[in-house]
Amino acid sequence: MSREQVEAALARAGLDVPEREKPVIAAAAHFIEEMAARVRTDRKMSAESAHIFPPPEA
Amino acid sequence: MVPEFLTLAEAGALISKRELSPVELVESRLARIERIDGNLNSFIRVLGDQALAAARSAEAEIMAGHYRGPMHGIPIGLKDIYETKRVPTTAHSKVLIRHVPQQDASSVRRLTEAGAIVLGKLATHEFAFGGPSFDLPWPPARNPWDTSRFTGGSSSGTGAAVAAGLVLGGTGSDTGGSIRGPAAFCGLAGLKPSYGRISRAGILPLAFSLDHAGPMTWTAEDCAIMLQAMAGYDAADPASANRPVPDYRAALSGDVGGLKIGVVRHFYETDNPANEATRQGIARTTKVFEDLGCLVRELRLPPLADWAACGIIIMLSEAYAIHEATLRERFADYGEAFRDRMALAPLITGGDYVQALRRRRELAGELAAAMADLDLVLTAAAASEAPPIDAVGKFAIFERPLLTMPFNVSGTPAMSVCCGYTEAGLPLAFQLAGKPFDEVTVLKAAHAYEKATPWRSIRPRLL
Numbered sequence: 001m002s003r004e005q006v007e008a009a010l011a012r013a014g015l016d017v018p019e020r021e022k023p024v025i026a027a028a029a030h031f032i033e034e035m036a037a038r039v040r041t042d043r044k045m046s047a048e049s050a051h052i053f054p055p056p057e058a
Numbered sequence: 059m060v061p062e063f064l065t066l067a068e069a070g071a072l073i074s075k076r077e078l079s080p081v082e083l084v085e086s087r088l089a090r091i092e093r094i095d096g097n098l099n100s101f102i103r104v105l106g107d108q109a110l111a112a113a114r115s116a117e118a119e120i121m122a123g124h125y126r127g128p129m130h131g132i133p134i135g136l137k138d139i140y141e142t143k144r145v146p147t148t149a150h151s152k153v154l155i156r157h158v159p160q161q162d163a164s165s166v167r168r169l170t171e172a173g174a175i176v177l178g179k180l181a182t183h184e185f186a187f188g189g190p191s192f193d194l195p196w197p198p199a200r201n202p203w204d205t206s207r208f209t210g211g212s213s214s215g216t217g218a219a220v221a222a223g224l225v226l227g228g229t230g231s232d233t234g235g236s237i238r239g240p241a242a243f244c245g246l247a248g249l250k251p252s253y254g255r256i257s258r259a260g261i262l263p264l265a266f267s268l269d270h271a272g273p274m275t276w277t278a279e280d281c282a283i284m285l286q287a288m289a290g291y292d293a294a295d296p297a298s299a300n301r302p303v304p305d306y307r308a309a310l311s312g313d314v315g316g317l318k319i320g321v322v323r324h325f326y327e328t329d330n331p332a333n334e335a336t337r338q339g340i341a342r343t344t345k346v347f348e349d350l351g352c353l354v355r356e357l358r359l360p361p362l363a364d365w366a367a368c369g370i371i372i373m374l375s376e377a378y379a380i381h382e383a384t385l386r387e388r389f390a391d392y393g394e395a396f397r398d399r400m401a402l403a404p405l406i407t408g409g410d411y412v413q414a415l416r417r418r419r420e421l422a423g424e425l426a427a428a429m430a431d432l433d434l435v436l437t438a439a440a441a442s443e444a445p446p447i448d449a450v451g452k453f454a455i456f457e458r459p460l461l462t463m464p465f466n467v468s469g470t471p472a473m474s475v476c477c478g479y480t481e482a483g484l485p486l487a488f489q490l491a492g493k494p495f496d497e498v499t500v501l502k503a504a505h506a507y508e509k510a511t512p513w514r515s516i517r518p519r520l521l
Contacts, residue, residue, distance in 0.1 A: 006405065013404035014386040021394065024452070025401045031456035032374075032402050035367035036410040039417040047416065 001029045060086035063517050066226040066280035070128035073120065080120070080131030084113035084175055087133045091177070091224050094520050097205050100218035102138055102150060102196045104178040109133065112175045119173075128283045128307070130173030135225040137213050138179040139186055139262040140166050140271075149185045149262050152195050152391045153384060163260025164292045165229065165271055172287035177225055181215030186231055186264045187377060188396025189214065190447055200447065201244060202518040203484050207444040210240035216274045217244035221518055227275040227284045233264045234369050234455065235439075235462025237272050238474035238489060243444035245476045245485030245518070247504060248274040249281045250462075252495045253469030254299030256285075257292030265376035266297070268369060268466045277514055278475065278504035282306035285497060301495055309498040314506040315351025317433045317499070319344075322357050326438035329362035330458050333442040339477040339486040340438055346510050347436070347503070357435060359464070360424055366459030368421060369467045371406055371414035378403035395452050422468045426493075433499050435491040437461060439474040443484035461489065471497045475504045476513045 003026040010017050010025070017025065060082055064072075072078035088106050095101055116131040141147045141159035148154045162170070170176065181199040183189030189211050190198040199214040201207035202222040209217045213230030217240030220228050230237035232250040241248025249272045256271040263269055273284035286307060291300040321344055326332040332340075344354050359365075378385075378400060381392075389397055429435065438461050451457065465472035472491040479485055492500040508514050 001405065009404045010401060013382075013401075015401055015404070016386075016389045017397075017401055018390070021398055021401075025398055028398075028402060028453045028456065029405055031453065032371075032405045035371050035456075036406065036413075038364055038367035039371055039410065039414040041417065041420070043413075043416060 001033055063223040064226060065276050066132055066283055067128065067277070069132060069226055070130070070283065073131045074125055076120065080113040080116040080175065081110065083131065084109050084133050084177070087177060087224055094222055095224060098200050098202060098218045098222055099197045100181055100199045100215040100222065100224060101135065101178045102148070102181050102215065103146065105145065105176060109175050109177045116173055116175060126173040129169065129287045132174050132227065133177045133225050134169065134174045135177055135180045135216060135219045135228040136166060137182050137216050137229050137231060139182055139231060140229055141260040141262070142166060142176070142179065145179065147179065147262065148195070150182045150194055150196060151184045151393070153388060155195055159260070161260065164257040164294055165288045166260065168290070169287050174287065180219055180228060183212035183214060184393045184396040185262065185381070186212040186233060186236055187399065188393050190450055191393040191395045194393045198447065201444050202520060203245065203444070204482070206446055207484065208243060208447040208450050210243035210440070210444065212236040213240045213274060217241060217246060220244070220246050220274055220276060222520055223517065227273055227280055230272055230274045231261060231264070232270045232272060232466065233268045233373055234466050235460050237274055238439050238462045238472060241274055241474035242439040242487030243485065246274050246276060247278045247281045247473065247475055248272070249285060249473045249497065249500070250465065250471065251285060251289065251497050252299070252471045254297050255495065255497065256288045257295040257298050259292055259294035263380060265373040267376060268373055270466070278473070278501050278508055279307065279310055281473070282310055282501045282505070299495070304498055306498060306501055310502050310505040312502070313351065314503050317352045317503060318431065319347055319352050319354045319434045319436050320357030320428065320432045321354060322359055322435055322437040324358060325362045325461055326441060330441050330461055332438050335480045336438055336440070336442055336486055340488050343477045343488050343507070344436065346507055350506055350510060357428055357432065359428060360421055362459040362461065362464070364417070365421060365464040365467050368414045368417045369460070369463040370456065371410055372418065374400070374403040375406050375411040398452055418467050425464070425468045425470065429493055433492070434503055437489050439487040439489040443480050443486060465491045470494050471500050473500050473504055475507060477511070478513055479516065
């Protein structure tokens, strides 16, 4: 995620982040990308454990 | 003369026999706070008059033959996210500096009904998440074993105050390791019980589906005593479990021989490599359990990074939902560590959060399956002894996967237990985790270990 993308996300969230902190936050964004990728495994539609009406195997 | 250090169990026994006055005990701890805490910053608010009044009341009750039990007359401290009636509860933050609750948290009420005496409110990382921070209304707590060292967090003040003997027990909260981390670095016994075992009603939340309340004390026996007072169903917490509460202290006695323990070495050997002192400490620990007759074998679980990613995505998402509006309005009123960590939350999508919840279900299932023929899991509680306080980076919890997070994700009980000291005299620790609602086995094994080793007889040398 580029610094511009991070700053856009912060602006969209309405956070008034001091200028000096923006590059620090942007430099840490890769942690979130890596963790978000890690929680995504190869699950099918039917893998939703909380479904009351289970979807069919896809 | 009240001894410099007393365990909660020792003090309780003396009080029950009327050989120790709760008033003298509280006076001695207040004097100790006055003498020592200027170097530790463990308290952000000392409630001296209130504590002395409660101690006099406890003494009168006991002298009249109304002894309530082992918490009666025991001085404790509360992490400053536990709400207290008419006493400010700030989360160590400028944002809540004027927050004065109108009632006690359910767990505080249970503790005071059991006779505990609240000496004050203890330092925490801001909202149990930022820190260590040097830009908050109060300074960060410092480690009694070496005041240049980190206490661990977020229950930083509780770790410092209990280790220094300023209180005989304290409350912590644990969303990713905030009880077990400071317990490890400060040389304590710190128990994160099962999700739902202790009510969180009246405790300022970090992440509702990962937050656990729990005790931090010098010994496992003391944890059992405090847990007894804190545990139980509370309709005010939607996640509170309506399950029987066993007699934890009574369950400590007896043989641990035959307990089956799985050691998760890859967590601290490859996933988050621990230093040599920690590895040696754990190797000695497994030998102690074998000598006690336990059956120890290696256990493999999903990589630590999977547990950490799952927990942190959930934690940031849930915490951001709580602070979103205030972050928009008062971003600069939060400390830099808290606000910059929270500023990463808008990068998480709704899909990421739900995928983390789905992954959580899978991970919890894998742990349950792996423990089907085991009683306990043993692994490291921290990858090293306490680092220098000024060496802890703002994003440290993202850089290396937390060894404590798996048991927040699973919601199962886990405890940090001291397993010795480095050559420089800093505590080392391991972690024991049990099956859901089986705090008894965790406490029993920890108690047996403490009895078999000399570590509980070593206290920090303080001024």
